[in-house]
Amino acid sequence: MNLKDLGDEGLRGLLRDMGQPAFRAKQLHGWLYGKFATSYDEMTNLPSGLRSALAERVRPFALDVVRRLEDSRDGTVKWLSSLEDGNSIETVLIRVPGRSTVCVSTQVGCPVRCVFCASGRGGLVRDLTPGEIIDQVVLACRELGERVDNIVVMGMGEPLLNLDSLAAALDAISSEETLGFGARRVTISTSGIVPGIIRLAELRRPWNLALSLHAVSDEMRAQIIPEKNRYPLEEIFRACEYHRELTGRMLTLEYALIDGRNDSRETLVRLSEIAHRLHAKVNLIPCNPNASRLAAPTLRRCNEAVDFLVGLGVQATLRHSKGQEILAACGQLRQAESSGTASE
Numbered sequence: 001m002n003l004k005d006l007g008d009e010g011l012r013g014l015l016r017d018m019g020q021p022a023f024r025a026k027q028l029h030g031w032l033y034g035k036f037a038t039s040y041d042e043m044t045n046l047p048s049g050l051r052s053a054l055a056e057r058v059r060p061f062a063l064d065v066v067r068r069l070e071d072s073r074d075g076t077v078k079w080l081s082s083l084e085d086g087n088s089i090e091t092v093l094i095r096v097p098g099r100s101t102v103c104v105s106t107q108v109g110c111p112v113r114c115v116f117c118a119s120g121r122g123g124l125v126r127d128l129t130p131g132e133i134i135d136q137v138v139l140a141c142r143e144l145g146e147r148v149d150n151i152v153v154m155g156m157g158e159p160l161l162n163l164d165s166l167a168a169a170l171d172a173i174s175s176e177e178t179l180g181f182g183a184r185r186v187t188i189s190t191s192g193i194v195p196g197i198i199r200l201a202e203l204r205r206p207w208n209l210a211l212s213l214h215a216v217s218d219e220m221r222a223q224i225i226p227e228k229n230r231y232p233l234e235e236i237f238r239a240c241e242y243h244r245e246l247t248g249r250m251l252t253l254e255y256a257l258i259d260g261r262n263d264s265r266e267t268l269v270r271l272s273e274i275a276h277r278l279h280a281k282v283n284l285i286p287c288n289p290n291a292s293r294l295a296a297p298t299l300r301r302c303n304e305a306v307d308f309l310v311g312l313g314v315q316a317t318l319r320h321s322k323g324q325e326i327l328a329a330c331g332q333l334r335q336a337e338s339s340g341t342a343s344e
Helices: 003-017 023-034 048-057 130-144 163-174 194-203 233-247 265-278 299-311 332-339
Strands: 064-070 077-082 088-096 099-103 107-109 124-127 150-153 186-190 208-212 252-257 281-286 316-318
Touching: 003 023, 003 130, 003 163, 077 130, 088 130, 099 130, 130 163, 163 194, 186 194, 194 233, 208 233, 233 265, 252 265, 252 299, 265 281, 265 299, 281 299, 299 316
Parallel strands: 099 150, 150 186, 186 208, 208 252, 252 281, 281 316
Antiparallel strands: 064 077, 077 088, 088 099, 107 124
16 A cells, blocks of 8 residues: 555544654654655664654655656656556656646556546556555656646546546645645646546636547547547536536637647637637647557648637647657557567
8 A cells, every 4th residue: 555545634644543743743744745755774763663654654655666767858757657566657857948747647557548548558457545645746856956837637547538537636736745846836737538528627626627629520539439438529528517617617629639640720710619619729749650550631731720719819838749759658668568679
């Protein structure tokens, strides 16, 4: 078991059962979230007997880093980490001047299996625990030596199919006793799980929501997302409107540009209509050729797509790919490692 899976009350209960004074919880929080400790040996102001006793009962950190890769061009860092049961997950740290963002996973594998994403090629193995999600954030903070600026829940897995663990993790790190992480600095991405969007809305947390849209019609979307986890677009849109009504947060539409499939002017006009209806901004993403056999349009055409949407009154941006040198897209490094094709 991971220490962070206990939660605050569970931690205090454990220490109480061990005959420890109440202030030990604050000391542990200081090490886990203030100094980003990953072992009890680092916690030098705790009695050695307590450290040994804790080590016999619960792990202080959920992740064993198997691979750490850094892109020499943009400083993006990607970790492949092993979990207690031997499964592995990916975490990515993206750095730009003045801002750092950690991209965390919520599941081992993914049940949605979008055609351009490597995460779902082996299907879903299991959900992550709250502690396994929290420790990805801690891993990035430890790399930086300070708290990361933003969290995007856009790694392996469909976050809204593991909402209980995700919400518990985000609530835990929002506490001033831990990372004091502001909810508005968190973005949760979903492929459009309607019951999950509704549940998320009803939590009334001001987390940002991003919808991985990638298509403007149900027929087009059927070519990208398998039927099992695909909801009709109209149902998704209504759920997103409900989320905005309850949280007041602006939606982001993520749209992977696939050459010859979803990048025509007619399609972009329809995308603009959806954006206006949902009061959403659009983030265009060139399809990663390393993650699938699909190709992105040329950079010139991608920029033209942004300009076209802006001309239609849409707040649109183009996401520039990070970490291509290190297989930073979802699931790529895990897949390469399992197949023996990952390189240093």
